[in-house]
Amino acid sequence: MGEPVVGPLVDPDDVPDWLRALVKRTADMDAGRLGWPRTPPPPEAREAAVLILFGEGADGPDVLLLRRAEGLNSHPGQVAFPGGAVDDGDHGAVGAALREAVEEVGVLPEGIRPVAVLPELHVPHSGFRVTPVLAHWRSPSPVAPVDAAETAAVARVPISWLTDPENRVLVKLAGRHAGPAFLVPGMLVWGFTGGLLSGVLDLAGWSRGWDRSDVRELSDAWRAAEEADDVGFGTH
Secondary structure, eight states: OOOOOOEESSOGGGSOHHHHHHHHHTTSOOGGGSSSOOOOOOTTOEEEEEEEEEEEETTEEEEEEEEEOTTOSSSTTOEEOSEEEOOTTSOHHHHHHHHHHHHHHOOOGGGEEEEEEOOOEEETTTTEEEEEEEEEESSOOOOOOSOTTTEEEEEEEEHHHHTOGGGEEEEEOTTSOOEEEEEETTEEEOHHHHHHHHHHHHHHTOOOOOOTTOEEEHHHHHHHHHHSOOOOSOBO
8 A cells, every 4th residue: 555645634723732733743753753663664564553542631632542452362451542454445544543443442433533644663573564643533432442352441541641750661671672651540551652652742742851760670560550540531
């Protein structure tokens, strides 16, 4: 299908004020600063897409995240954006990202407006080349796991929580570089999703200074996320 066009899909002046800078900056950005190594994918890498869905709730702007079921063969228990492989019937990465969100968490697609596409990123351990699609949830609908065998939980996480320095750490796995992670109650956001989310927050200008010397083992970071105070921001 080829690499999709990168940049805004809408007039940046036609989105909410808090989202405008992010949409504008996708027009001229350094893909290497998206929080994940920008490496060329091999020819056999499968095309995939994720939906980075921004809404606005009682606690201000937020983003939709899900936790994968523990019984899955691929990335069990990990936190992710809705997404998956691009099928032949999809209208490219944008269509795939919307379809996967419907299938995984039950969003109503008519309430979602795709606003920008980020550069494709290669995820070697899963064999995918992933296109992140930014979207505005202009008419939010209730969300919950559609299939408990695939999705364990869904949450709308406030951007203010994600940018709080107290909720940010680096996670290190044996033999790999430490990567950005977020301590969300019941959800540790790390790996590809943590890196991409960190890059998006930086691109939007939302990031705040945080302690990059706080490097934790994965098990310790998970324990901290599980012990985090439940602030009641809509985990289902």
